[in-house]
Amino acid sequence: MITEEKDQFYKMMRVNKVDYYTDPLFNWQDIFRPLVASIDGISLGPLTRYFETNTFYRKPIVNEIGNVKNSLDVDGSEYNIPGPVYKPNEFDGYMTFLPGIGTFYSLSQVNMDFKKFQDGMIEVYSQLLKIMGTDKVFFYEEVPKDAEVYGSFTQRVFLRIPLNSKNSHINSLKVYSLITEDPYLSSKYSNLPGYFALDSTSTKLENDLPGELKRFVDDFPELLITHNNYLDFLPRKIADKKVELLGGVA
Amino acid sequence: MNSDYLLTQEIGSFRKPEYLSRKFRSLDENELNELASKATFETIELYEKAGLDNIGVGGEMFRWEMYEHPIRRLDGIIVHGPVRSFDNRYYNKGSVVNKLKRIKSFHMEEIQLLKKLKKKNIKIPITGPYTLMDWSFNEYYRDRYELAMEFGKIVNQEIRELKEFWGDDLLQIQIDEPAATTHPAEMTTVLDSINESVRDINGIEVHLHVCYSIDYGLLFNIVPDLKVDYYNLEFANRDSLNLNADRIGYADVKRFKDAMDVTSRKIGLGLGVTDVHIDDIETVDLIKNRIEYALKFIEPDRLRINPDCGLRTRSREVGYNKLKNMVDATREVLKNL
Numbered sequence: 081m082i083t084e085e086k087d088q089f090y091k092m093m094r095v096n097k098v099d100y101y102t103d104p105l106f107n108w109q110d111i112f113r114p115l116v117a118s119i120d121g122i123s124l125g126p127l128t129r130y131f132e133t134n135t136f137y138r139k140p141i142v143n144e145i146g147n148v149k150n151s152l153d154v155d156g157s158e159y160n161i162p163g164p165v166y167k168p169n170e171f172d173g174y175m176t177f178l179p180g181i182g183t184f185y186s187l188s189q190v191n192m193d194f195k196k197f198q199d200g201m202i203e204v205y206s207q208l209l210k211i212m213g214t215d216k217v218f219f220y221e222e223v224p225k226d227a228e229v230y231g232s233f234t235q236r237v238f239l240r241i242p243l244n245s246k247n248s249h250i251n252s253l254k255v256y257s258l259i260t261e262d263p264y265l266s267s268k269y270s271n272l273p274g275y276f277a278l279d280s281t282s283t284k285l286e287n288d289l290p291g292e293l294k295r296f297v298d299d300f301p302e303l304l305i306t307h308n309n310y311l312d313f314l315p316r317k318i319a320d321k322k323v324e325l326l327g328g329v330a
Numbered sequence: 331m332n333s334d335y336l337l338t339q340e341i342g343s344f345r346k347p348e349y350l351s352r353k354f355r356s357l358d359e360n361e362l363n364e365l366a367s368k369a370t371f372e373t374i375e376l377y378e379k380a381g382l383d384n385i386g387v388g389g390e391m392f393r394w395e396m397y398e399h400p401i402r403r404l405d406g407i408i409v410h411g412p413v414r415s416f417d418n419r420y421y422n423k424g425s426v427v428n429k430l431k432r433i434k435s436f437h438m439e440e441i442q443l444l445k446k447l448k449k450k451n452i453k454i455p456i457t458g459p460y461t462l463m464d465w466s467f468n469e470y471y472r473d474r475y476e477l478a479m480e481f482g483k484i485v486n487q488e489i490r491e492l493k494e495f496w497g498d499d500l501l502q503i504q505i506d507e508p509a510a511t512t513h514p515a516e517m518t519t520v521l522d523s524i525n526e527s528v529r530d531i532n533g534i535e536v537h538l539h540v541c542y543s544i545d546y547g548l549l550f551n552i553v554p555d556l557k558v559d560y561y562n563l564e565f566a567n568r569d570s571l572n573l574n575a576d577r578i579g580y581a582d583v584k585r586f587k588d589a590m591d592v593t594s595r596k597i598g599l600g601l602g603v604t605d606v607h608i609d610d611i612e613t614v615d616l617i618k619n620r621i622e623y624a625l626k627f628i629e630p631d632r633l634r635i636n637p638d639c640g641l642r643t644r645s646r647e648v649g650y651n652k653l654k655n656m657v658d659a660t661r662e663v664l665k666n667l
Contacts, residue, residue, distance in 0.1 A: 109416075127567055134415055134465055135415060281467075282467055283425040313414075314413060318410050318411070
């Protein structure tokens with residue numbers, strides 16, 4: 081059923097002419113859980129509130145960072161939906177989704193310093209991307225601690241960070257696409273500036289999105305527009321309409 | 331020994347029997363009333379068999395879940411569909427699009443049934459105004475404070491009506507505010523909206539249930555100004571299942587004691603001793619250890635014993651076994667007081 085739903089999702093992306101998208105993560109019970117199950121040395125901790133939301137996640141307990149398990153299949157333990165972590169799509173816009181390293185660190189119980197954690201995660205993320213064989217990666221970073229590290233990945237990096245986050249060190253950051261609430265700032269650090277054009281925390285529809293975006297037309301030959309957070313926080317009916325709005329702009 | 335020592339209570343929800351849960355959304359009002367009443371009887375029987383001192387409302391059998399139940403009884407809010415809360419569980423999140431108005435009591439059927447059964451040892455959970463606000467999309471009110479206060483007025487109407495029906499006996503009301511400490515900058519909104527919910531209502535004992543808080547300290551800071559008598563909190567989820575471990579999950583009991591000491595109102599703590607999100611049945615010894623730890627800080631007449639939260643995510647068998655061990659452990663602790 082999850083595979084069918086994912087295929088439907090990819091179809092919706094194509095129908096709406098969305099250029100870039102990740103796996104919809106329907107079988108991810110939170111943004112860490114399948115990865116925790118796939119990386120040696122990390123286990124699941126208590127149910128914990130996810131930032132200032134009404135969603136919860138199992139806090140990763142990081143004692144060491146081992147290797148990525150080759151199969152990237154999650155078994156059906158109590159805390160996980162069984163099945164593959166990702167179902168890649170063969171079309172060109174597919175990006176592998178990964179939680180940002182700063183976010184992973186901040187929301188986990190990590191029994192090592194940040195530098196060691198970061199080095200370990202770069203290694204396992206590199207292994208994982210090799211297994212996946214995709215050339216694009218999307219990092220979801222809510223708490224950027226050392227964002228410049230994303231410049232070290234060989235894949236085409238799409239980095240989503242909120243600029244109002246504290247400790248966002250981006251002085252010499254260079255990635256393919258930086259997605260923030262300020263496209264002018266994003267353009268300083270990336271080839272394809274990204275902009276949070278849709279609010280994923282409101283059921284209000286941005287019906288005048290093309291009009292709203294006209295102010296950027298002269299300044300940006302290319303602008304990646306997207307939503308400011310997961311669409312998981314919206315009822316599916318509204319989320320689908322927001323995807324249609326994205327496609328409508330193109 | 332004082333009969334008010336270490337009273338055991340549940341927190342609200344309990345897994346519905348399949349004959350109710352499978353049909354819940356397709357039943358008409360009379361059918362729902364009949365099946366929910368039957369399920370309530372059966373759940374009260376289970377609670378009494380486990381030995382609970384307070385039976386709540388018999389597991390919230392009339393409610394699909396804590397948010398949707400009240401908002402479906404309001405004008406001014408529409409539901410577009412479900413959103414995720416945790417794991418693979420979803421709830422129907424409403425959008426407030428007009429001035430809110432209560433068009434039907436939220437919990438009158440439950441209290442009518444309990445009164446008919448001559449049950450006195452009850453506690454009625456009511457979803458709190460701050461949580462109703464936080465879990466809704468606001469497309470009408472000026473800001474979140476204004477919406478929370480509007481929900482506060484509505485909850486006040488509800489409690490007032492339930493109390494009028496209940497009569498002169500003391501009525502325990504539990505305001506459920508799982509969202510209470512979600513946004514640290516909004517604690518004034520939490521305080522004002524909860525106080526609005528119970529404003530000028532006499533003859534009630536007010537409980538506040540908060541769980542999965544990032545920092546209970548935010549709540550403890552407003553305790554002196556809250557019109558709340560008991561704080562029923564989650565602890566077991568953050569504790570070890572190892573009997574011999576430090577009771578790390580209960581570190582906040584000491585902080586609660588500090589808040590008690592600066593509060594003129596006589597307040598107490600409902601201690602969460604079983605984790606409602608795992609199937610492991612905490613042993614009697616482990617629960618005893620948790621209670622004894624809390625007793626280092628809180629006097630036994632101000633300490634009540636409960637699960638972390640509602641047990642609806644566990645099977646009825648697991649839920650019963652958790653409650654039974656909780657009661658047995660409490661009784662063993664009582665022997666030594």
